[in-house]
Amino acid sequence: MRGSQPTFVGRAHELAQIHAAAGSAAGGQAQFVLVEGLPGVGKTSLLDEALKHCAD
Numbered sequence: 001m002r003g004s005q006p007t008f009v010g011r012a013h014e015l016a017q018i019h020a021a022a023g024s025a026a027g028g029q030a031q032f033v034l035v036e037g038l039p040g041v042g043k044t045s046l047l048d049e050a051l052k053h054c055a056d
Protein backbone atom coordinates (compact mmCIF):
# COMPACT_ATOMS: atom_id res chain seq x y z
CA MET A 1 0.00 0.00 0.00
CA ARG A 2 2.93 2.33 -0.65
CA GLY A 3 1.86 5.92 -1.11
CA SER A 4 -1.55 5.43 0.45
CA GLN A 5 -2.84 5.78 3.98
CA PRO A 6 -2.58 2.68 6.17
CA THR A 7 -5.88 0.97 6.92
CA PHE A 8 -7.39 2.27 10.13
CA VAL A 9 -8.21 -0.54 12.58
CA GLY A 10 -10.03 -0.76 15.90
CA ARG A 11 -10.95 2.18 18.14
CA ALA A 12 -14.65 1.43 17.72
CA HIS A 13 -15.43 2.57 21.27
CA GLU A 14 -13.54 5.84 20.90
CA LEU A 15 -15.09 6.53 17.49
CA ALA A 16 -18.55 5.95 18.94
CA GLN A 17 -17.85 8.39 21.75
CA ILE A 18 -16.65 11.07 19.34
CA HIS A 19 -19.60 10.55 17.03
CA ALA A 20 -22.01 10.74 19.95
CA ALA A 21 -20.45 14.03 20.98
CA ALA A 22 -20.62 15.32 17.41
CA GLY A 23 -24.27 14.36 17.23
CA SER A 24 -25.02 16.23 20.44
CA ALA A 25 -23.09 19.23 19.17
CA ALA A 26 -25.02 19.17 15.91
CA GLY A 27 -28.17 19.23 18.02
CA GLY A 28 -27.03 22.40 19.76
CA GLN A 29 -25.49 20.88 22.90
CA ALA A 30 -21.88 22.04 23.04
CA GLN A 31 -19.36 19.23 23.59
CA PHE A 32 -15.71 18.98 24.63
CA VAL A 33 -13.71 15.87 23.76
CA LEU A 34 -10.20 15.33 25.11
CA VAL A 35 -7.97 12.81 23.34
CA GLU A 36 -4.84 11.99 25.31
CA GLY A 37 -2.10 9.42 24.99
CA LEU A 38 1.58 8.87 24.43
CA PRO A 39 3.20 10.00 21.17
CA GLY A 40 2.44 7.50 18.40
CA VAL A 41 -0.51 5.87 20.15
CA GLY A 42 -2.92 7.08 17.46
CA LYS A 43 -4.51 10.38 18.53
CA THR A 44 -4.21 12.13 15.17
CA SER A 45 -5.29 8.98 13.30
CA LEU A 46 -8.35 8.62 15.53
CA LEU A 47 -9.46 12.18 14.88
CA ASP A 48 -8.76 11.89 11.15
CA GLU A 49 -10.91 8.75 11.04
CA ALA A 50 -13.68 10.35 13.12
CA LEU A 51 -13.76 13.43 10.89
CA LYS A 52 -14.32 11.30 7.78
CA HIS A 53 -17.80 10.68 9.15
CA CYS A 54 -18.35 14.16 10.60
CA ALA A 55 -18.04 16.32 7.51
CA ASP A 56 -20.72 18.65 8.79
Ligand SMILES: Nc1ncnc2c1ncn2[C@@H]1O[C@H](COP(=O)(O)OP(=O)(O)O)[C@@H](O)[C@H]1O
Pocket (backbone or CB within 6 Å): 006, 007, 008, 009, 010, 011, 037, 038, 039, 040, 041, 042, 043, 044, 045, 046
Ligand atom coordinates in the same frame (compact mmCIF):
# COMPACT_ATOMS: atom_id res chain seq x y z
N1 LIG B 1 -6.15 2.74 14.58
C1 LIG B 1 -5.07 2.68 13.79
N2 LIG B 1 -5.02 1.83 12.75
C2 LIG B 1 -3.94 1.77 11.96
N3 LIG B 1 -2.83 2.54 12.12
C3 LIG B 1 -2.82 3.40 13.14
C4 LIG B 1 -3.92 3.53 14.02
N4 LIG B 1 -3.63 4.48 14.96
C5 LIG B 1 -2.41 4.93 14.65
N5 LIG B 1 -1.91 4.29 13.56
C6 LIG B 1 -0.60 4.52 12.95
O1 LIG B 1 0.35 4.73 14.00
C7 LIG B 1 1.21 5.82 13.69
C8 LIG B 1 1.10 6.89 14.76
O2 LIG B 1 -0.25 7.39 14.81
P1 LIG B 1 -0.57 8.91 15.11
O3 LIG B 1 -2.05 9.06 14.89
O4 LIG B 1 0.31 9.82 14.33
O5 LIG B 1 -0.24 9.04 16.66
P2 LIG B 1 -0.26 10.33 17.62
O6 LIG B 1 -1.05 11.42 16.94
O7 LIG B 1 -0.91 9.86 18.88
O8 LIG B 1 1.18 10.69 17.84
C9 LIG B 1 0.81 6.31 12.31
O9 LIG B 1 1.66 5.70 11.35
C10 LIG B 1 -0.61 5.82 12.14
O10 LIG B 1 -0.94 5.60 10.79
Ligand SMILES: [Mg+2]
Pocket (backbone or CB within 6 Å): 043, 044, 045
Ligand atom coordinates in the same frame (compact mmCIF):
# COMPACT_ATOMS: atom_id res chain seq x y z
MG1 LIG C 1 -0.53 13.42 16.46
